[in-house]
Amino acid sequence: MLQLEGLAVVVGAALVWVFQDRADACVQAVWDLMRTRSFVRHETFEPVVSVASFAVWHAQWFVWDMVLPRTFTQQFSIQPKADFDHWRFKRGETLWNEALWYIVPLALFDRLYPRRALPETAPSAFGLALEIVSMLVMYDVLFFAAHLALHTVRPLYRTVHAKHHRLKHVRATEAVRLSPAEEVLDVACSIAAVNTLGFRRCHPLSRALYDVTITYLITELHSGYDTPWMWxxxxxxxxxxxxxxxxxxxxxxxxxxxxxxxxxDTIAGTVPAKPLSHPLLAAAPARTHGVMLHAPVGKTVSPYDAHPTPKEHVY
Ligand SMILES: [Zn+2]
Ligand SMILES: [Zn+2]
Structure with a gap:
């Protein structure tokens, strides 16, 4: 199955390469359609794309957690199936509130500093793909450094990052369960990635598709599922x-x-010598009530010490 999917990606890339003129024309046609639309020309179009994408991807994982038959989802489940508690935020922490906290400051900034310019020419198909992947990598390089600091400096962990680690059995909702400071940090990594790659802003079409892609990947990362078609x-x-x-x-x-x-993680030496298996992940305590279970980075405490091997695998 895995080899077939890898083969499909290689064949797809080869087809785009062979028919690159046609692929480039398709991208240009899509961009010609988009760039004349008033909502695409709006200063806050990209933040709105991010919020709308988050809403769609969250809806998709809600269906996985709460609607699809467990007999189907269980085969891909890393941790136990979510109950409604996972999808219920504390008072004042609804998904809509998180969206408002994200979009309102950006909309205000866009209003004060209008700068949206849409070029007539679209990037080539390969250029588009390359820009999206490069932005994802750049975002992750910046996020990695910040994330490591959040786990290394205890006061930072407690004040900025602990909220994101509150539930040990993660679901897609955890993608946006961030403290305001972490939300700013996360958005700053993304803004820096799309604006500084090659010391210029990436193409608006690449940026919009990057928003759709990264929001999917972040919700997938927290989905609690491991399917063969994941990247x-x-x-x-x-x-x-x-x-x-x-x-x-x-x-x-x-x-x-x-x-x-x-x-x-390989370069930084933060890959575990022996990764936890899915059953171990499943059998770990579901909640920490905000207490950091783990030692700070740098101390040699095995995850197996904190969560001994369970006798029964809860899959
Ligand atoms: Zn973390
Ligand atoms: Zn996370």
Whole structure:
């Protein structure tokens, strides 16, 4: 199955290469349609794309958690199936509130500093793909450094990052369960990535598709599922991290500080010697009540010490 998916990606890329003139024309046609629309020309179009994408991807994972038959979803489940508690935020912490906290400051900034310019020419198909992947990597490099600092400096962890680690059995909702400071930090990494790549702003079409892609990947990372069609199972060599890695990060807080780029953890030496298996992840305590279960980065505490091997695997 895995080899077939990898093969499909290679064949798809080869087809785009062979028919690149046609692919470039398609991208240009889509961009010609988009750039004349008033809502695309709006200063706050990209933040709105991000919020709308988050809403769609959250709805998708809600269906996985709460609607699809468990007999189907269980085969992909890393941690136990969510109940409604996972989808219920504390008072004042609804998904809509998180969206408002995200979009209102950006909309105000756009109003004060209008700068949206839409070029007539679209990027080539390969240029588009390259810009999106490069922005994802740039975002993750910046996020990795910030994330490592959040786990290394205890006061920072407690005041900025602990909220995101409150539930050990992560679901897609955790993607936006961020303190205001962490939300600013996360958005800053993204803004820096889209504006500084190659010392210029990436094409608006690339930026919009980056918004759609990264919001999907972040919700997928927190979904608690590991399906064969996820990027982490298609891209070989552990280059791309997925939900199992991030679930382990939420559980131990000691490894896998990158969201996507596995090589960042390899370079930094933050890959565990022996990754937790899915049953271990499933059997860990569901909640920490805001207490950091793990030792700060730098101390040699095995995740297995904090969560001994369960006798019964809860899959
Ligand atoms: Zn997370
Ligand atoms: Zn963390």
């Amino acid at each position: 982490s199972n298609i891209i070989p060599g552990g280059l791309w991290h997925g939900s199992p890695h991030h679930c382990e990060h939420h559980l131990t807080g000691r490894h896998y500080f990158a969201k996507f780029c596995g090589f960042l």
